[in-house]
Amino acid sequence: MPAFDARDIRSLQDAFWDALAGPTLSTHRRALLSRLLSSPELNVIRAAWKAGGQGVGQDPTRSDEASGTDEGFVRVAYECLLGRPADEGGLHHYAAALAAGETRAGVLRSLALSDEFEQRARGVPQDTQLCELANPAKWDNEEWLAILRDLGLADDKLSMHRKPYEFTQLVYGCRRLGVLRDDASIVSVGAGHEMILYWLANHAGRVIATDMYEGAWQNLQGREGDPDVLARPWDYAPFPYRRERLTFMKMDGRRLAFRDRAFDIAYSLSSIEHFGGMSGAVATIREMARVLRPGGVLALATEYVLAGPPHEETFQPDEIAELIRQPGLELVEPVDESVYRRYSYAPIDLYRMPYQTPHVVVRFGDTVFTTVMLFLRRVQ
Ligand SMILES: C[S@@+](CC[C@H](N)C(=O)[O-])C[C@H]1O[C@@H](n2cnc3c(N)ncnc32)[C@H](O)[C@@H]1O
Helix, strand or coil: CCCCCHHHHHHHHHHHHHHHCCCCHHHHHHHHHHHHHHHHHHHHHHHHHCCCCCCCCCHHHHHHCCCCCCHHHCCCHHHHHCCHHHCCHHHHHHHHHHHCCHHHHHHHHHHHHHHHHHHHHHCCCCCCCCCCCCCCHHCCCCCHHHHHHHCCCCCHHHHEEEHHHHHHHHHHHHCCCCCCCCCCEEECCCCCCHHHHHHHHHCCCCEEEECCCCHHHCCCCCCCCCHHHHHHHHHHHHCCCCHEEEEEEEEECCCCCCEEHHHHHHEEEEHHHHCCCCHHHHHHHHHHHCCCEEEEEEEEEEEEEECCCCCEEEEEHHHHHHCCCCEEEEEECCECCHHHCCCEEEEEEEECCCCCCCCCEEEEEEEEEEEEEEEEECCC
């Protein structure tokens, strides 16, 4: 679904032109431009330009209103887009182009599509951790956002939610670890009919979804354990997929009916906390490790308590540490558990407002928790 409509883009363009107007950059306008240049909206505009179109809507129409000489405009555009004074060659080139009828919007487009701007954008520090608590900083990471958008999910920060985070982080991590390939074999445990299965079927060799598909989950919330998916998986597909590559199987995650070392990736999202406390979760992780080939990756998303008393279907930090410590598995990197010492947050009350967003930190009563994402490598 598109995250921005043409009106959002229009507002950005208007703000951009307001900030650019005039021959010099005040501190105030410089700060405003810096925010605009690092906004997701600008990325949407640049992506559309790159794709060769006018982009979203039309070029800014307010260029004629922008004050100042053409040369002054080029100087300001260089400073804000490339972060340096215009060189003589560039200044001459663009001033001449403007004199010959090029629009100011056209000059901005050329600068924004230049290799130099691309390099500058790449130089912005980003959070790239794989093992971490659901991390709002990922919504500023272009590589990560490209995956989110490819999944067809909204990329604006107000729609931030743990579910899209889990799907995107799973793909991001498996790609970075080099295990997500077109011939990869993948098993999902407690899969329900999660949309990422269908995406993976289009990007991997074989995907097997396993779940009990019985009990309360048949009717709870989004009917995540709906057994009808076993007979008609295509009815749950959010987009066309390679049907022959995706199989759904009724199976207990604590006793996987697969041979040892059969998969490149074994993952489970928001499920093991429902498998019968620590003993059910540990049994499942051990089973997932058993069916992984050496070098294969186990990816896990589960509930991590940030504050407050123990609550069923969540894990305290020391329990997460215990879950990780299983024979034959190694964390690919230390877990960044300090994310919420860097962010302020207002936990969403899951009993009263389950669908509110942004939704990254939540609570059941006094127990405040979020998602922890873990990637472990199967060693020999
Ligand atoms: C919260 S849902 C998550 C579903 C899916 N992973 C998603 O993210 O949409 C938990 C799932 O775990 C399944 N489940 C519960 N106990 C299980 C078990 N012992 N083995 C396998 N699946 C189980 C439920 O049927 C349900 O589909």
